[in-house]
Amino acid sequence: MDQTDPHAPSRAHTAILLVSVLVVATCGLIYELLAGTLASYLLGDSVTQFSIVIGSYLFAMGVGSYLSRFVRGDEIGAFIRVEVLIAALGGWSAAGLFLLFPVVEDFRLVLYALVLAIGILVGLEIPLLIRILRHRYGFADLVSNVLTYDYVGALVASLLFPLVLVPRLGMIRTGMVFGIANVAVAIALTWVLKGRRGRRFDLVVALLVLASLVFGLTIADRLQRWSEVAYYGEGVIYARSTPYQRIVLTRRASDLRLYLNGNLQFSSRDEYRYHEALVWPVLGRVAHPRSVLILGGGDGLAAREVLSDPAVVHVTLVDLDPEMTRLFRDNAELAALNRGSLSSPRLQVINTDAFVWVRHAHGTYDAVIADFPDPTAYALGKLYTESFYRELFRLLAPDGMMTVQSTSPLIAPRTYWTVATTLEAAGFHTRGYHVYVPSFGEWGYTLAAHYPPPDAVHLPPGLRFLDAASEHLMFQFPPDMARRATPVNRLDNQALVRSFDEEWAHYEG
Known part of the structure; x- marks a missing residue:
């Protein structure tokens, strides 16, 4: 180490640079996670979106590292300007993507162009920092220090993002906060290096970017509202x-x-059609539905229908998100819509992953209602797999009945019939049925039991939609929705997610 080298950074300068390694590593990964999460939210299929975003981002970082060789002289000035650019692009990335999604025709082009731009800039950072610090440390110490801070920053980002940042700040605020962190590094270095050429211009630009990010932070809720x-x-x-x-x-x-x-x-105008069709073909075929299991359905609307049957003694509702069940329990208007079902003494709410819960559950249920969202991602697709249905086979009473929300047999017939094929592979006898819900179009469900589901059904009086005649018609399929050969959906193939994405993309395209 050569402490007398005229190019060696001062101690204060070196400390700022080392801290900046931690900051830029954390910020860089946060921007990558923001892009992947936004892509999965807005485009669906989280595995595909995260894979493409991560691959594109890492490739772009490699391009940035290669381009760093063309920076000749004034590495600190180049580093400061890179930080300011990253702060502007990364800080505004979430807000910009949310705002552009409804208005641009090819959102993927905008998304991946932004990912590549940020990735290239992030790829420039570490090589520039190594070159700047090379006069203060020997090679071994230099690489050790830079990579240690870099990897620690990655750990910090990966823990903060899902546990603190998204649930507490939201994605727009998260982007702004870490953009501010990036530009703060640039401002600190610019402030310390008082004699550097171009210092005033860099400081003015950095302060303008900082002001824009602070402003964005103050109106983050408004930006989110505008985009939505x-x-x-x-x-x-x-x-x-x-x-x-x-x-x-x-x-x-x-x-x-x-x-x-x-x-x-759901839409409050016609959700009764969906939920009556979901619940009563099951309860109406079970002689004594004393114990009922609802999987999903955190809005309490399926529970509303179940609890209206006086024969039901206890309902177990398993929904992943405690915010959903809290919202639909405590909000007066939403509680009125589900008739206070989530506050009923006959109902127990369990907020956990249904896939994990069923593996450890004991006892049996007279009726099981699987009201999960459509399999738009692998995290949801696992709830439609053979292994999951085998656990439900174990939990369903010998004379019990189950129904599964199974998406549209008109728009996505391969997806719809894959559910029946998978249930049958798990040992169930099945019967498909469908109903027209104006907000969704033609929608499908699948009855499943240890024995062939009977035709006879007992429906209570006073339902808004279902009666014996309309219930009978639901089990008739015209040729364009007729059953076809489909694979079994397993954890290792996730055939359902792929077919869902293909069929709905074709319909919407």
Whole structure:
């Protein structure tokens, strides 16, 4: 180590640079996680989106590292400008992507262009820092120090992002906060290096970027609201990101709608059609449905139908997200919609992953209702697999009955019939049925039991949609929805997610 080298950074300068390694590593991974999460929220299929984002980002970092060789002289000035650019692009990335998604025709082009731009800039950082610090440390110490701080920063980012940042700050604020961290590094270095050429210009630009990020931070909720109003075309009355999903409630006139990760879950105008068709073909075929298991259904609407049957003594509802069940329990308007089902003494709410819960559950249930969101991602696809259904086979009473929400047999017939094929592979006898729900179109369900589900059904009086005649018609399929050969959906192939993505993409395209 040559302490007399005229190019060697001062001790204060060196300390700032080492801290900056930690900061830039943390910020770089945060921007990557933001892009991957946003892509999965807005485009679906989280595994595909994260894989492409991570691969593109790492490739771009390699390009940035290669381009660093062309920086000749004033490495510190180049590093400062790179930090300012990353702060501007990364800090505004989440807000920009949310705002652009409803209005640009090819969102993927914008997304991956931004990922590549940020990745190239991040790839420039570490090589520049190594060159700047080479005069203060020997090679071994230099590499050790830089890589240690770099890897620690990656760990910090990977822990903070899912546990603290998304649930507490949301994605737009998270981007702004880490953009501020990036530009703070640039400002600190610019401030310390008082005699550097171009210092004043760099400081002014950095302060302007900082001001824009602070402003963005103050209006983050408004930016999120603007993007969601543009996306949904409806007034947003509630929006929150949880560790599991983005929950949005909208209202248009008297119509209240719930969206999870941008996908419509119900409309208050016609949800009764969906939920009566989900619940009563099961309860109406079970002689004594004393114990009922509901998987998913955190809005309490399926529970509303189940609890209206006086024969039901106890309901167990397993839903992953405690924010969903809290919202639909404590909000007066939403509780009125589900008739206070989530506060019923006959109902027990368990907030956990249903896939894990069923593996450890004991006892049997007279009726099981699987009301999961569509298999838009592998995390949801596992809830439609043979291994999951085998656990439900064990939990269903010998004379019990189960139903599974199975997406549209008209738009996605391969996906729909894959559910029946998979249930049969797990040992069930099945019968498919479908109903027209105006908000969704033609929608499908699958009955499953240890024995062939009977035709005879007992329906209570007073249902808004179902009666014996309409219930009988639900089991008839025209040729365009007729059964076809489909694979079994297993954890190792996730055939359902792939077919769902292909069929719905074709329909929407």
